[in-house]
């Protein structure tokens with residue numbers, strides 16, 4: 375089965391659910407079993423995520439471990455990412471923090487990409503630091519030279535490609551090669567590309583992380599994350615650890631995530647077409663000094679993106695021609711008609727925010743002097759979006 379077909383058919387077994395095309399929302403805490411034997415078998419933890427492939431719906435003992443709705447989402451995402459197991463968490467950030475804490479102990483060392491999603495960085499600096507776990511941030515373009523940063527106590531190399539806000543690519547194969555030679559676990563935050571456009575696990579990464587909140591949810595109405603693992607040791611560790619955190623995802627949100635997932639390939643194709651249309655127009659605007667987007671020919675990361683990814687998402691940033699005051703930026707952005715001012719992305723509606731990368735980099739220095747603006751391109755007509763952006767630049 376090709377990926378787009380799997381996207382439609384995996385994690386779904388109508389005959390287990392009264393013929394219903396979509397697995398229903400199992401809204402439950404207690405799970406009643408017919409016998410003690412059945413209950414204890416479930417408690418010992420059978421392969422709970424296999425339920426949607428035809429396993430016994432009673433293979434779970436309590437709602438916190440997930441319900442058949444959760445298992446259906448797990449199975450669909452596990453398959454798409456090419457992993458061996460998938461666990462669903464209450465947010466994208468908690469997928470990241472649980473994955474990290476499942477492996478790190480006091481005295482360990484972590485290598486973290488400098489362009490990582492801000493809250494992941496904060497978790498390292500606030501929580502891991504207090505637990506006596508040391509983080510070294512590394513430049514996103516480091517490649518095989520990451521070997522020079524590895525210490526005897528390095529347990530994890532964490533990647534995000536492309537990076538948050540500034541969209542630098544990483545040499546994933548080179549980093550994975552070094553990590554494997556030293557028995558270091560690799561993780562990659564794959565929220566931007568989604569499993570439609572990149573499969574970290576196929577490139578040897580041990581754990582792929584998703585903020586389902588973004589493109590997979592796709593409608594700005596749920597918060598959820600996923601940890602997808604490959605390899606026995608890594609998989610067993612995640613499966614035996616994540617439940618200790620009291621993490622669980624609401625079945626109703628799992629239902630919405632599955633519903634979003636089914637249309638992911640169609641939405642991503644459309645997002646991609648729109649973003650390229652908009653970037654062709656944007657390149658000619660005199661207010662734009664630089665476009666930060668790896669899928670743009672001429673971008674320093676274009677070659678790497680082309681080698682690894684099969685497509686591009688619709689989130690990018692621009693560096694403006696000079697430093698503008700907050701008032702000037704407000705004048706530009708506040709009056710936009712279709713671009714909402716707000717965090718997150720991945721929904722059907724376009725978004726915009728200004729940001730300053732200089733304060734959130736430590737391994738690298740941000741050399742650009744112009745103000746930065748991030749755009750998320752939704753599913754609106756690109757003519758309308760271009761008109762809105764044009765008016766915004768005129769106001770600026």
Ligand SMILES: *Cc1c(COP(=O)(O)O)cnc(C)c1O
Pocket residue numbers: 465466467468491534538563565566585586587588597598599718
């Ligand atoms: C938003 C985001 C997350 C976190 O997802 P939440 O569900 O909002 O916690 C993680 N990584 C990246 C790259 C993100 O953009």
